[in-house]
Amino acid sequence: MADPAPLPTAELHLHIEGTLEPELALSLAARNRVPLRFAGLDELRRAYDFRDLQSFLDLYYELTAVLRQPQDYTDLAEAYLARAAAQGVRHAEVFFDPQAHLARGVPLEAVLEGLDEACRGGEERHGVTVRLIACFLRDRDPAEAEKLLPRLLPYRDLVIGVGLDSAELGRPPELFERVFARAADEGLRRVAHAGEEGPPDYVRSALDRLGVERIDHGIRSLEDDALVARLREEQVPLTVCPLSNVALRCVHRLVEHPLRRMLDEGLVATVNSDDPAYFGGYLHDNVVAASRALGLTPEHRRRLAENSFRASFLPEADKAQHLAALAASRP
Numbered sequence: 001m002a003d004p005a006p007l008p009t010a011e012l013h014l015h016i017e018g019t020l021e022p023e024l025a026l027s028l029a030a031r032n033r034v035p036l037r038f039a040g041l042d043e044l045r046r047a048y049d050f051r052d053l054q055s056f057l058d059l060y061y062e063l064t065a066v067l068r069q070p071q072d073y074t075d076l077a078e079a080y081l082a083r084a085a086a087q088g089v090r091h092a093e094v095f096f097d098p099q100a101h102l103a104r105g106v107p108l109e110a111v112l113e114g115l116d117e118a119c120r121g122g123e124e125r126h127g128v129t130v131r132l133i134a135c136f137l138r139d140r141d142p143a144e145a146e147k148l149l150p151r152l153l154p155y156r157d158l159v160i161g162v163g164l165d166s167a168e169l170g171r172p173p174e175l176f177e178r179v180f181a182r183a184a185d186e187g188l189r190r191v192a193h194a195g196e197e198g199p200p201d202y203v204r205s206a207l208d209r210l211g212v213e214r215i216d217h218g219i220r221s222l223e224d225d226a227l228v229a230r231l232r233e234e235q236v237p238l239t240v241c242p243l244s245n246v247a248l249r250c251v252h253r254l255v256e257h258p259l260r261r262m263l264d265e266g267l268v269a270t271v272n273s274d275d276p277a278y279f280g281g282y283l284h285d286n287v288v289a290a291s292r293a294l295g296l297t298p299e300h301r302r303r304l305a306e307n308s309f310r311a312s313f314l315p316e317a318d319k320a321q322h323l324a325a326l327a328a329s330r331p
């Protein structure tokens with residue numbers, strides 16, 4: 001059977017640093033004279049083989065070293081927008097990791113100047129609107145996140161929310177209760193990675209202690225019937241990333257992925273690409289692979305696309321426009 005065509009969709013779980021393709025990593029390394037331990041493209045590609053979240057994060061942070069100037073961030077985001085647009089993405093709420101850049105001596109202003117340049121042109125050049133979500137690194141001191149928050153506020157036209165990412169095990173969401181409460185006071189939107197490698201209780205804690213409006217991943221919620229019932233009742237959106245879950249061995253094989261069960265249980269699941277340069281595919285590649293492995297129907301795919309706009313932080317009028325365009329599209 002032919003692959004399904006992409007539907008207009010919002011991408012809600014995408015780390016801009018995770019869109020760094022090996023070719024771009026090498027060319028930025030050369031441009032900025034940053035030494036890498038890989039002899040060339042083939043050797044670098046061979047490193048994209050992960051045992052778990054931590055082994056991926058080690059490479060992900062290592063390669064961010066090539067990002068130094070505003071232009072590097074513009075090139076990175078521009079390349080993502082071109083690829084995403086070709087895969088049906090019409091709106092993207094993009095994560096970035098300020099602490100990963102600050103720790104290397106790259107000023108927040110340089111990161112945001114570069115990203116802003118690409119994002120502002122996103123609609124005109126690619127038909128994709130973009131907003132940013134700044135993620136706090138949960139394996140670092142929560143006090144660092146608390147210091148960072150006020151520095152994000154001058155950029156709130158672009159940076160509409162905060163998230164929580166990086167190594168999950170042993171770092172429960174409640175460690176970040178104070179900074180998320182401050183973000184809420186400032187009117188920022190809130191999301192958190194939870195239930196990727198961590199237990200279902202981390203999903204509960206993200207909802208109850210951080211007040212998040214979406215859960216990133218959340219696949220381990222399925223281990224807890226009471227939590228599933230709550231997610232269904234409260235219609236909490238889950239930003240699911242099937243190829244990521246297999247690449248990081250959170251799910252053994254795609255045929256065992258819980259995405260279809262989530263939809264059939266009435267959960268507000270969406271499909272996203274997480275770190276597409278590392279995990280083998282952009283948004284529609286995830287939809288196609290999950291469709292094949294799980295036998296998703298055209299109705300499932302339409303629901304995923306509808307869920308993505310409903311779960312987005314777009315103003316209601318824009319959501320309605322996207323949903324109307326989706327309803328009119330009959331690929």
Ligand code: HPA
Binds near residue numbers: 018193244274275
């Ligand atoms: O999938 C992820 N999980 C946690 N942290 C991350 N940072 C980039 N990608 C991820």
Ligand SMILES: [Zn+2]
Binds near residue numbers: 165
């Ligand atoms: Zn992620």
